[in-house]
Structures are given as structure tokens and as C-alpha cells.
Amino acid sequence: MLRAGRLMSLTSNARETIPQPTAADLDGIIEQLKASWTARVTVRREIKEDIGIREIYVSLDGESLAILLPGQDVSREVPPGLHRLRVHNTLFWKTIDFTVTVGEHASFVATNRRGFGTYSIFAYLLGCNLIYLKVEREAFPGHRP
Secondary structure, three states, X not given: XXXXXXXXXXXXXXXXXXXXXXXXXXXXXXXXXXXXOOEEEEEEOOOOOOOOOOOEEEEEOOEEEEEEOOOOEEEEEEOOEEEEEEEEOOOOEEEEEEEEXXXXXXXXXXXXXXXXXXXXXXXXXXXXXXXXXXXXEOOOOOOOO
């Protein structure tokens, strides 16, 4: 602080004792930091090629996340590391193993699409349409084609 051309010290002459953290304190801080290191996984069903019928069931690491209808999406915070995404439409199942790092956003697009035999006499005799399931990881999360 400058006062009348002189620099005056703001510190006092008395020495303050600063408590030092213990090993348990440091371990607690590290665990809190590790818990805050997360990644995000999103599965969306927002694409023009989706034929708009039949639900898509989504589970992550054995836990059911959502039943997606056209235009819906689901997101979940996950710890970094290896994960397993399972998606099905009751006719076809897809399993994707993937790894995410701290702060990464893994985004997937799930689509029910028509294919060979979707509207055929064979499908009519079976009593159901063959609706194929397509699941792709997006290069740019959130990009809407």
C-alpha cells in the first residue's frame, strides 16, 4: 500500500500457524476429485431415416436406461473406463463395447430402419415387419444429419 510516497506492509509481525493437512485429508480430497472425473454417454433416436415404429430399448453396463421413441434421447454421466452399451428393438440386438476418458462425450445414434423383407409377404406371414436396428457412434456428438 502506498501512503505519502512510502510502501507500507500489510502483514503483521505476528506469525500465524497454518494447519497442515493429514494423509487422510489428502486421501479424501483425491477421492472427491476422482468422483468428479466423469464422462457422458448419450443415445439418441433423432434421425430422418428412422421409420418411426417399434421402441428401442437401451441399457448401459447391465442397467436399463430408457425405452426410446422417435425423437427422444437419453444421457448418463459415467466414470471413465470401459463400458458396454446394449440396444435392441425386440427383434435385433446390438452390443457395443467402448471406452471413454475424463470429460469425453460418447454419443450414439440408434435407428429402426427398413431393409430386405420389411414389407414382404414373408413378414406378413410371420405377423411382424422385419425392422432392422442400426447403432452407430457419432464422430461429432450432437450432430444432426
